Amino acid sequence: MGPTPRAARALVLLAGFYLLGLFLLAALAAADWAAAVHTPGPFALKVFIVSAVLALPIVRGMFMLRTPPYEDVPGVRVDESREPRLWQTVRDIAQQVGTRAPDEILLTGDVNAAVSEDSRLLGLAGGTRRLRIGLPLMTGLSESGLRAVLAHEMGHYGNADTRLAAISERGRVHVLRTVAHFEERAGAKVSKERARQEKKAAAAVAKGRKAKEVDTTGTGVTYRAMARLYTAYGKFYLRATLSGSRRAEFAADVAAARIAGRDATSSALREIPVIDAAHDFYLNCYATLGVDAGLLPPPGEFLGGFRHLLAARHAELDALRGELPTEPVSPYDSHPPIAERVARIEALPDDGRASDPVRPSLSLLADADRSFAAVEETVLTPAALGLRRLDWPELVHAAMSVQTERSAQRFGALALGTASGEDTSPHGTHGGGGTPGHGADADGTPGHGADADGTPGHGADARPGADADADRTSRPEAAPEGDGAGAATLGTLLDAIDAGALWRIAERLPRSAEAAAAHGRAAREFARPQLRAGLSQLVSAEYLRQGQARWQLSWAESAALELPYGQVDELPAALEAAVADRPDTGPLRALLEPVAAPETSAPAQAPAPGPTA
Amino acid sequence: MITLLWAVLAVIVLIVLAIGLWFLKAIVQGALEGWRSGSEEPDGSDESDGPYELPEECAAIGLLPPDRQNTDSASPVPAELTAALDAVARGEWEPAAALLGRTAAERDWENRSSYAFDLGEKAAQDDTWLLAWETARPDDPDAAVVRARSTVCLAWDIRGGKRAQYTTGEQFRGFHATLQRSRAETERAAGLNPEDPTPYITEIWTALGLGYPHAEMDRIWAAITERAPYHYEAHFSAVQYWCQKWRGSHELARAFAAEAAAKAPLGSLLTAFPLIVHFEHDETTDQEVDRTPEMVALVDAALADVAAADPAHPRLAEVRHLLAYYLSLQDRDEAAVEQFRLVDGYVGALPWRYRADPAAEYCSLRDQSVRAAPATA
Incomplete structure (x- = not known):
């Protein structure tokens, strides 16, 4: 199809949107007229009101001409x-x-x-x-990959059909926005109805009556029906403009290949899904690792740390680059599948530019570190910007220590049957003695106040661990109250095991249906891995508290807990013995013993040339 | 206004009429079906949902209803074994030790592996008595055999009996870890009594669960046949290994069973295994596959084997169950009833053991054969 019919089609489709609006308005008007003529007054009034309410989003959609500015990406x-x-x-x-x-x-x-x-x-x-x-x-x-990407984007401007795409895009935005208006109103109505019913139910319960199920089906039906009309038109619209926009993508790809080189373009296309996946992983597992503990990497590293990950996992990512994403794309996606785009580009004749020097595209920036830091300020929320900043190795150690401590406490609470008091007991030990001393400490670390405010979702149970940890990093010699509580948990648990309570403890832990159904020795086998893992966490937390173990950062793998010298080999057997059919906590206690008094036992423990000497 | 009223009324009348017609159709259909099934009733189909009623013909020859069938065993449990099992339930290991010790002294490997299994199952639930036995007599080969068996039973308790897709990762982890532990225990048991094939029979189940390669299985098998060439439980275990659902294929299992049946002397009961292989791989509901000339020949061979077997062979009843099943499917009802009568009262055997309700399945097929057979009693 040439540009002229395409332009005509785009305009007709856009006009169709207005036509649909006019038609619906006319239908509403007709209903009003019929009501006025054929029905009694009160009913006609109701029809007037309903039609006015329904007309509002239609009119709004028709007169909101500006496409919304891209405000979402700071x-x-x-x-x-x-x-x-x-x-x-x-x-x-x-x-x-x-x-x-x-x-x-x-x-x-x-x-x-x-x-x-x-x-x-x-x-x-x-x-x-x-x-x-x-x-x-x-x-x-x-750099060449970035040039290809930029050339593709510029190609959208340069192609003759981009202006038409603007019209198509406008129509799409209009339809979607009108649908959103209706959905929003329907949603508001439903939530209002829900709130009303819930209030009623609460009142009924308060009076000792049985509450009725909250039921909001049927509410907002008219809004939804209108939205469905527009959605149907939107689907028609997208299908009609789809081939055009996909062709535009291919054309932009060809432009990119012409300017940046065929190989640079195809490799950039292959690279983008890999970068995307790796960046998601980076954000989850590195950049935000310490958020629960109120910690962030140093300024510029929240975004910039991605460099370390890409460098360290080069081989792993290479495997990903080889394969292209194959999941089917939505029929409404304006972009053709990446595999198809790559295939088309790689089918182009060789332009002999494969050996462009490979420079990182960051070298185009005057000062990458400064840019990372500046962009970071716009990406992070004010609350996140208030978090404490730590270098990567310290961040990983501190964040993982908090996580270990937390899971150890969770297990301890479950195992000792104090899980119901979970909210109060760790909080209580900290709240009592910890807070006053802590206030003084917080003055010295400005980020600390924001920690409490900045992570509202984590609430009280997140803070004790985080605080204890912050204390430790600033004052390693200090032993906050939390340490005593944690060590006590481990000690109590070992004592309970010695008293023969291991399998009663196992019954308090959450179990699968199969485990719960098992009897006798089979039940013990089901429980054993969980007991061993929980005990291992308590021991790890204890080592961490004593400063005997350290979480090691690795950009290539997940963080690993480095245990005291020589214990890597002995700990598994000691844990195994503690959860055996006839439990023996002796080996585990023996391992924990030197930790309690490191000065005296260190030489005894390391007759071989030890690193601690 | 009047025309509008008529239009609305017409629609309502049409709807009511449609509903009425629909009801009428349903009523007529229901009546027809009721009449048809009513006319069929005299033929006496036992598929009815009502409570089971023992047919007179069965009662006349002393056959029992499902609720009086023992589903735990294929035949009456020997008194000494019952005594030993009762004793270990009380925490006393001595009768079990005496029982197993005698099987070793008499080189009665058939009973030894069978007793070891039953004791192992008990110890898989609670091994306090076994621990006491081991403490009292360290290096007792009989205790070692039970220990190994109990660990393998424990692994299966953890896994459960369902197919892999219905077994959770947690169950599989426990299953594999426990089977790994059993390896050293079977090795120890084999070392303590080098003549005894039982530890190797136990090891087949470890091999099957952990997926030992075929060469490993061949090694285990060589060790067994060296000690007991025609051992029923050993063959049964090996057939399981060679089955398609575990580590082999229909072809491998068939070849294994055919060779075993061909080599074994009459009366060893190994002719049951070609039938078992057929049963294990039969996915059809079609009775024709059980009536081929080959199947008739296999059943005949097994009949001859059973007739020649020692009446005290501990596995005789199991083979009779299998024979009764296939004889009945082959419409050789008189012969089937003969086998049914010999085993009635105990249904813990193939093929019933694999069914949801073994006693009901057993009685259903038995009753059909009894009705079809010429009156014998």
Whole structure:
């Protein structure tokens, strides 16, 4: 299809949206008229009100002409004086594509690059062009890869059909927005109805009556019906414009291959899903590892730490690069499947530019570290910015220590049957003696106040561990109250095991249906792994509290607990003995013994040339 | 206004009419079905949902209803074994030790492996008595055999009897870990009584659970046949290993069973295994596959084997159960009833053992054969 019929189609489809609105308004008006003529007054009034309420979102959708600005991705605007090389590269590519260079460049914190335009008059006239480049994307791409990505994005501007795409996009946004208006109103109505019924139910319960189930089916039905109409039109719209937008993607790919080179383009396309997956993993397992403990990596490292991960896991990621994502894409996705795009690019003739020098694309930035730090400020919430900053090794140790302590406490509470008092007991031990001393300490660490406020979701049970840990990192010689409680838990548990209570303890732990159904020795076999793991956590927490063990950061693997010298070999057997059919806590107590008095036992423990000597 | 009223009324009338027709159809259909099933009743199908009623023909020859069938065993349990099991339930190990000691002295490997299994099952639940035995007589080969067996039984208790897809990861982890422990124990038991095949029979179940390669299984098998070439439980265990659902295939299992049956002397009962292999791999509901000339020949061979067997062979009843099943499926009802009568009262055997309600399945097929057979009593 040539540009003219496509333009016509886009306009017809957009007009269809307004037509649908007008038709619905006319139908509502007709209903009003019929009601006024054929029904008694009160009923007609009701019809008027309902039709007015339904007309509102339609009218709103028709008159809200501006596409919403991209406000969702925060970023840092960089001007030419600050990033001359980046600007030069972008201008260079825009010129080769044959389009106007963007007016603004923003650096963002996501794995994405995007262009947008504040166009006017239904997208028929251009406006401010904005290019957004995610720093994590740059972290993962080579310079030539980034050039390919930029060329693809510029290609969207340059292609003759991008203006039409703007119209299509506008229509899509309109339909979606109108649907959203209806859904929102339906949702509001449902939640209002729910609140009303819940209140009624609560009142009924208070009076000792049986509460009725909250039922909101049927509420907001008219809104939903209208939304469904628009959704149907939206689906039709998307299907009709889909081939066009997919063709536009292929065309932009071809433009990218022409400018950045075939191989650079295909490898960038292969790279992006890998970077995306790796970045998700990085955020989950590294960047936010310490958030529960009120900790973040140093400024610039929240985003910048991704570099270490990519470097350390190079081989692992190489395996991922080989395979392309194969999951089927939604029929409404404007992008064709990546595998297909790669195949099309790789089918292009070789342009002999495979051996472009591989430089990291971050080298286009004047000062990558400064950029990381600046973008980070826009990505993190104020509460997160208030968290304490620690270097990576300390962060991993501190965060993992808190996690260990917490799971140990959880197990201890379950095992000792104090789980119901979980909220009060750890809090109580800390709240009593800990808080006053802590206030003084908090003055010295400004981030600390924010820790309590900044992580509201974790509530009271998150804080004791975090506080205890913060105490330790600042004053390693101090022994806060929590230590005594934790050691007491382990001691109490070992005593209970010696008293023959091991299998009664096992019954308090959460069990699978199969484990719960088992009897005799089989029940013990089911319980044993859990008991051993729980005990292991208590022991690890004890070692950590005594400063005898340390969580080691690794960018290539998960963090590992480094146990005191020589105990790696002995601990498994000691744990096994403690949860055996005839439990023997002796070996475990013997292992924990030197920890209690490290000065005296260290030489005795290490007759061989030990590192502690 | 009047026309509107008529239109609305017409719609309502049509709807009521439609509903009425639908009800009428349902009523007529129901009546027809009731009449049809009513006319069939005199033929006496026992598939009815009502409570089981022992047919007169069965009662006449002394056969028992399902609720009087013992599902734990294929035949009456020897008194000494019952005594030993009762004793260990009380924590006394001495009768069990005496019983197992005698089997070793008499080189009665058939009974030894069978007793070791029953005692092992008990010890898998509670091994206090076994620990006492081990403390009192360290290095007792009989205690060692029970220990190994109990660990393997324990592994199966953890795993449960369901197929792999219905078994949880937790169950599999416990199963594998426990089986791993059994390896040293079977080795120790074998070392303490080098003549005894029982530890190796136990090891087959470890091999099966842990997926030993075929070469390992061949090693175990060589050790067994060296000590007891025609051991029933050993063959039964090995057939399980070679079955498709465990570590072999239909072909491998069939070849194994055919060779065992061909080599064994008459009366050793090993002719049961080709039938068992057929049973284990039969996924059909079609009775024809059980009536082929090959199957008839296999049943005939087993009949001859049973006739020649020592009446005191501990596995004789198991084979009779299998024979009764296939004789009945082959419509050789008179012969089937003969086998049924010999084993009635105990149904803890193949094929019933694999069914949800063994006693009901057994009685259902038995009653059909009794009805179909010419009156014998």
